[in-house]
Amino acid sequence: MDRLTSSPRLMIVSDLDHTMVDHHDPENLSILRFNALWEAKYRHDSLLVFSTGRSPVLYKQLRKEKPMLTPDITIMSVGTEITYGNDMVPDEGWVEFLNQKWDKNIVSEETSKFSELTLQSETEQRQHKASFYVEKAKAQEVMKSLSERLVQRGLDVKIIYSGGMDLDILPQGAGKGQALAYLHKKLKEAGKLPKNTLACGDSGNDAELFTIPDVHGVMVKNAQEELLQWHAENAKNNPKIIHATERCAAGIIEAIGHFKLGPNISSRDVTDLSDAKLDHFDPAYEVVKFYLFFERWRRAEVKNAEVFLSNLKSVCSPSGVFVHPSGFEQSLHDCIDKLKDCCGDKKDKRYHIWVDQVFPLQVDSDTWIVKFKKWEQTGEEQQGCLTTVIVSSKGVKPTEGLTWAHVHQTWIDGTTQNTRNDWFF
Numbered sequence: 001m002d003r004l005t006s007s008p009r010l011m012i013v014s015d016l017d018h019t020m021v022d023h024h025d026p027e028n029l030s031i032l033r034f035n036a037l038w039e040a041k042y043r044h045d046s047l048l049v050f051s052t053g054r055s056p057v058l059y060k061q062l063r064k065e066k067p068m069l070t071p072d073i074t075i076m077s078v079g080t081e082i083t084y085g086n087d088m089v090p091d092e093g094w095v096e097f098l099n100q101k102w103d104k105n106i107v108s109e110e111t112s113k114f115s116e117l118t119l120q121s122e123t124e125q126r127q128h129k130a131s132f133y134v135e136k137a138k139a140q141e142v143m144k145s146l147s148e149r150l151v152q153r154g155l156d157v158k159i160i161y162s163g164g165m166d167l168d169i170l171p172q173g174a175g176k177g178q179a180l181a182y183l184h185k186k187l188k189e190a191g192k193l194p195k196n197t198l199a200c201g202d203s204g205n206d207a208e209l210f211t212i213p214d215v216h217g218v219m220v221k222n223a224q225e226e227l228l229q230w231h232a233e234n235a236k237n238n239p240k241i242i243h244a245t246e247r248c249a250a251g252i253i254e255a256i257g258h259f260k261l262g263p264n265i266s267s268r269d270v271t272d273l274s275d276a277k278l279d280h281f282d283p284a285y286e287v288v289k290f291y292l293f294f295e296r297w298r299r300a301e302v303k304n305a306e307v308f309l310s311n312l313k314s315v316c317s318p319s320g321v322f323v324h325p326s327g328f329e330q331s332l333h334d335c336i337d338k339l340k341d342c343c344g345d346k347k348d349k350r351y352h353i354w355v356d357q358v359f360p361l362q363v364d365s366d367t368w369i370v371k372f373k374k375w376e377q378t379g380e381e382q383q384g385c386l387t388t389v390i391v392s393s394k395g396v397k398p399t400e401g402l403t404w405a406h407v408h409q410t411w412i413d414g415t416t417q418n419t420r421n422d423w424f425f
């Protein structure tokens, strides 16, 4: 949060499974559309918060499987764990707060008396969360009598049913909504209350997100019955909550447009990117666009290859250098000449490129250093590198785009290094 010096323009608080991440979309198109929009238009002055039921273990697993951006804040285990930044530093104040009227041993004792409850995996049992599976037909009754028993034992808990199968028991003060309210309070105290907040969800544990004051909400098209029912009973006439007509991340983009929260056109939705010109210099947008071009090039989706290559050359400085993550150096113009060899080499393959955490830093009146992570995925294989680009506006008009003067990459720790020599930019 410290990187922002004033109120974020937009804070998106999104659930992951079946909201940001569509498990029925093997191409991951809607999340990739969202990623391009976020990095080009929001990353620099807005906050991305993921709020998931998953424990840290399962959250990290999902990040390896899907093209997810890095959030500024991660709320895990149904609002019982809040962490900040890339290092995921835990919020100790939140942990202390949740200890009130909570005794996990009593929860274990009482739940063991219910044969209808099946314990979830060990990774999903957390300090402030006990999780089970229960059949839909039995859920309401079990929740009622369990709640009574726990009250009798002096606990103040919250029981949440999600996805038509998961039952979570948390301290009363926990949950995704309370975690969001806590963050709002903290941001307000720091003078950084977001100008707008958009909460996004699909299932029961997301309902509370929509009850926090001044929050816009989107239930994605594929929302679960339990969430739609909650909405019908509690928030039917609230114009700040919509049920999107689009699935998952596409529904989030739809909501940004519906509530007029800012730009809502992802570069991925623009077929001819060479026509997408701006009236001002925008390094983050240039980076997003460049890699999208490159993806399309390799997928054989670029028409008019000769024009494409000469355009690309014209935005690269003749003295510009590309330092490959292996350490090998080449002039940018030579790299572009080499691109002829890879045109369409990923045609009909599940191949995508996305950039994450694009942070431009203006170093003088016409130069920016842009840092970001660049990821490529072919089938199941995913590789990433930290990239630093120097771009310049010297001698060019905004409509011509910035000149690329230098590109430098290093492999991200843990990534499988590309040995096939087909890592071009």
Ligand code: GLC
Binding pocket: 052, 053, 054, 055, 058, 078, 120, 124, 131, 132, 162, 163, 166, 167, 168, 205
């Ligand atoms: C995630 C968690 C699970 C929880 C469910 C609903 O799937 O892994 O423990 O019960 O979300 O909140």
Ligand code: MG
Binding pocket: 015, 016, 017, 018, 019, 201, 202, 203
């Ligand atoms: Mg979900």
